Amino acid sequence: MPNLRDIKRRISSVQSTRQITRTMEMVATAKIKKAQERIESARPYALSMMEVLGNVARYVQGATHPLLEEHPEQKRIAIISLTSDRGLCGAFNANILRLTEELMRKAASEGAEADVIAVGKKALSYLKYRGVQPVAEYRDISDKPTYAHARDIAARIIAAYSEGRIDAAYVVFNRFKNVAEQKAEVHQLLPIERKVVDVDEEPLGPRPEYLFEPSPAAVLEKLLPTYVETLVYRALLESAASEQGARRVAMKSATDNAGEIITTLTRSYNRARQASITNEIAEIVGGAAALEES
Template structure:
């Protein structure tokens, strides 16, 4: 049975841990605002890029651009895993890493080779420990991703897909649904389904206008003149769209990381508070027991002297 000194030392230790987790919670809460503002600034540009791509592809009609063409067989898949450089974020990293690992095993059973680009130290250590070779690695950028990082990844994906090294490119990351909740997303980067983007944008616009009948049909965007041609504009727009998709995923994941860490640290702080309360009650019971024992010994000694 621990003595009073041991219990008090445990209480002090838990209180010290509580101070750390509380501080980390406050730091993450402060960073969430900046990360959310960054996502809010990036999202309109990303949506406009998708809308423009859909309309240009529709105007161009058929296009022979390799980024729009599906390969006859899928024998090589490039998976981009986006996680954080640091831990203490609950299941933020584990959800992405386990999803990618399951996909690797599933595709391997089907005879498909999977190549991995790891964004974040946790992904690098996770896959390296399991003997999975990485095509590219990025670290120390998870909390503050740069467009250069996205452009480098996009260039590798575009070059590999065009040359036939990859037959499909997907990105797996945590979407910041709000400041407290993150959802796992797996998005196909290549090939690009431009016609689906056009249908999605037209459907959204019709819904916003409150016209149910028009929501089921393509909305006319009017005549647009392209210089030199719609096909040339589309060829220039596609690589930019791929870069923007990857950059938006990196920024979105950075925002989700701060939210996940704040939630994890809040839970740790609450658990520490509960543990301290439990230890203090236990400390008081042990202390009271020790006092009762001493009183009994004094009374018993006094009674023995009287006899």
């Protein structure tokens, strides 16, 4: 049975850990609010982009663009894996890496190779540990992504797809549902789905009129790369919010577990202390009785 000093030292250690996890929980809670605000502020832009693409597509019947064309055979794909730069966020990174490996195995089974773009130190370290060298890596942007980061990532895959160096591009990220729930998902970035520009029905009510310079086709050609950038940026924002949500849940669980451990150790300390006191009393009474007999 451990002595009182060992139990007391362990209680002190767990209390220090609980203080750290509680602080990290509070920090993650504050960051979640900011991340949610960024997602909400970006949502109108994304919806407007979809609306503008649909409206422009009405003036460009049978639109063609390299980003819309499906390659007849997939020999190489690109996978953008969005993880965090720091740990202590539960299964946040593990789910992304699992889906990334599943995509890589599926590509290999179909005779294709996979180029991975690692976003976050966790993806980078894991892939290198597995012997996979990412074609591009981004660090220290997981919690504060900017549109410039999204533009740089999108430019890589757009150029590679347009030049025929890759035949498809996917992004693996955690979608932020709420503070307590995040879901790992895979979205196809390239080729752009034809339904984005194909318009089956005319809009109800007034129809917006556009004046194009130089032409509707030229405007659509500029909008499609911007659309891909918007998708990447949205995924980065979703991942940033999900990271803080997962960290908050993980740190709250750790704080609660630390509290339970402290309660259990305190009971053990009290029992050990009571047993020590009882033993001392018994020794004193036994010594007094021996003196009386003598």
